[in-house]
Amino acid sequence: MVVMSSEEFAPPKYAQIVQTIRQKIADGTYPPGSLLPSETQLVRDFKVSRPTVVRALQVLQLRGIIEREHGKGSFVKATPPGASNQSPRPGRAILDRVEADENSAIIEAGPVAASAAVAKLLDVPEGSTVVRRRVLFRDDERPTDLFTVWCPVHQTEGTLLAEAEPLPAGIREHLRESRGLKLQHVVERLSARHPSADEAKLLEIRKSAPVIGVLASVFNGGGRPALVVDLVLPGDLHELEDSYSL
Known part of the structure; x- marks a missing residue:
């Protein structure tokens, strides 16, 4: 019988970053409208490369959770009244990618x-x-x-x-x-x-x-x-x- 390690079932690194940031948004660590840590800081915090961090931020943007402004950073979106989150906007997200x-x-x-x-x-x-x-x-x-x-x-x-x-x-x-x-x-x-x-x-x-x-x-x-x-x-x-x- 082949025994597989838990690492073989672990999600990709970028997905782990997405999960962690979503949890911090949910628990109020990153409230609506707040600026997320810089890409450089996230690279250090998660001990991954910059492309992995950028990929995670792009997924969060694709799902309508954050907004990314070139030269300014990534901001948590404010939740509109009567909705727990905004709908994903893949078209808009790709038009704003750098x-x-x-x-x-x-x-x-x-x-x-x-x-x-x-x-x-x-x-x-x-x-x-x-x-x-x-x-x-x-x-x-x-x-x-x-x-x-x-x-x-x-x-x-x-x-x-x-x-x-x-x-x-x-x-x-x-x-x-x-x-x-x-x-x-x-x-x-x-x-x-x-x-x-x-x-x-x-x-x-x-x-x-x-x-x-x-x-x-x-x-x-x-x-x-x-x-x-x-x-x-x-x-x-x-x-x-x-x-x-x-």
Whole structure:
């Protein structure tokens, strides 16, 4: 009989950080609106690498528990009246992630012809030129998510979206600063599915493994589509939860 150690059943390091921070939020150590310890402090406290800490903070942001502000830090979200927590906002979370602050690799960045599906979501003619940016994020152990964004080419002029270098700010902030473009509304659809062959290869998972797909249409202040976002999350690393009153 093979005897397995308790370490083989232990959750990943980033998940342990998530659990600890959630517990401290629940017991009032980190009250709503408070600033969490810096990434450097968390690295020292948990004795892990910075990518592991960043991954944990991204998961907390994805679940709607914290907000991350570039250059300022991570803040515990205030709980709205009548709800014990805010709903997860995967689309918004990915738009606010800073590639340069994470362990990211630019898989692709540049102009492509819009497919029928992307053209429909962006309300542009099929085959028209759009900029596609594809980024793979990972922690110490493995790839954690694959992010793709499509944007009409005229809206990327003066931006770094077509450049194969990590963005120094989240896409939402980058578009606001470089183009004056304000993203104000997101419609997102979540699905459980199997990965494509390309996704499975990049995420280093089996083709039969489940993934969570998040497809988001992002609109500007005038109600026009500005971006299409596709986020692929390995099912064994992510869970999306919600909490609300009846």
